Every structure is written in C-alpha cells, then in structure tokens.
C-alpha cells in the first residue's frame with residue numbers, strides 16, 4: 001500500500017455508529033481488490049487468447065454440420081459475454097483502487113454521503129451508498 005493511501009485511511013468517511021477505518025482495514029480491502037483485479041486480468045487474457053485460437057480454426061468449420069456450427073457460435077458468444085462481464089468488473093475494481101489512492105474511497109459518488117464501512121467490507125467495489133444504489137436500480 002502506498003504512503004498516500006495509508007495517510008487517507010483514517011479520513012475515509014464512515015456512517016453514523018461505525019468506527020473509523022483503520023490502516024489495517026483499508027490495507028485488507030486494497031489487497032483483496034488488487035488480487036481480484038489481477039485475477040480478472042488473467043481471466044480476460046485467457047479468454048482472449050482462446051477466442052483468437054478458435055478464430056484461427058474457423059477454416060476447418062466448413063466441414064462441420066449445422067448443429068456443430070451452432071454450438072460453436074453459442075460457445076463463442078458465451079465466452080465473449082464472460083469477457084465483457086470480467087472487463088466491467090475489472091473497471092469497477094480499478095476504480096475502487098484509484099479511489100483508495102486518491103482519498104475519495106467510501107464517499108458515495110452520487111450524493112457525497114459515506115457509503116458505509118459495513119457495505120464496503122461486503123462489496124469493496126461499491127461506489128454508491130445503499131439508497132443511491134436502490135434509486136439507480138429502480139430507474
């Protein structure tokens with residue numbers, strides 16, 4: 001953890017009744033986020049090289065019957081959508097890490113109120129407080 005992130009820890013807002021963030025708690029959240037980001041990057045890389053491999057094979061698809069081609073197309077689309085999800089998660093994870101570095105972590109991006117420590121310890125990627133999140137989902 002960088003010195004900057006460390007010096008922010010005590011300043012991250014909490015909700016009423018919650019204890020201040022300690023450096024150890026922020027370190028734990030940050031370590032977890034960093035590990036998730038690394039895993040997601042791996043996953044995306046693997047999926048991309050698989051897809052690239054398969055695109056190279058597509059010439060041999062000519063001899064396959066319709067059912068095979070359908071199954072392969074389905075599999076390819078399924079993998080692509082997994083990659084999109086992983087990318088999305090990676091963006092969110094990196095954003096949370098950047099927010100720890102910049103000292104804006106745990107502030108709701110919508111209303112500026114504390115997101116809450118309990119919520120962040122359960123969903124470390126959260127950038128909205130519970131009420132803003134619910135409002136967004138209702139839209």
Ligand SMILES: [Zn+2]
Pocket residue numbers: 108109110111112113128129130131132133
């Ligand atoms: Zn909010």
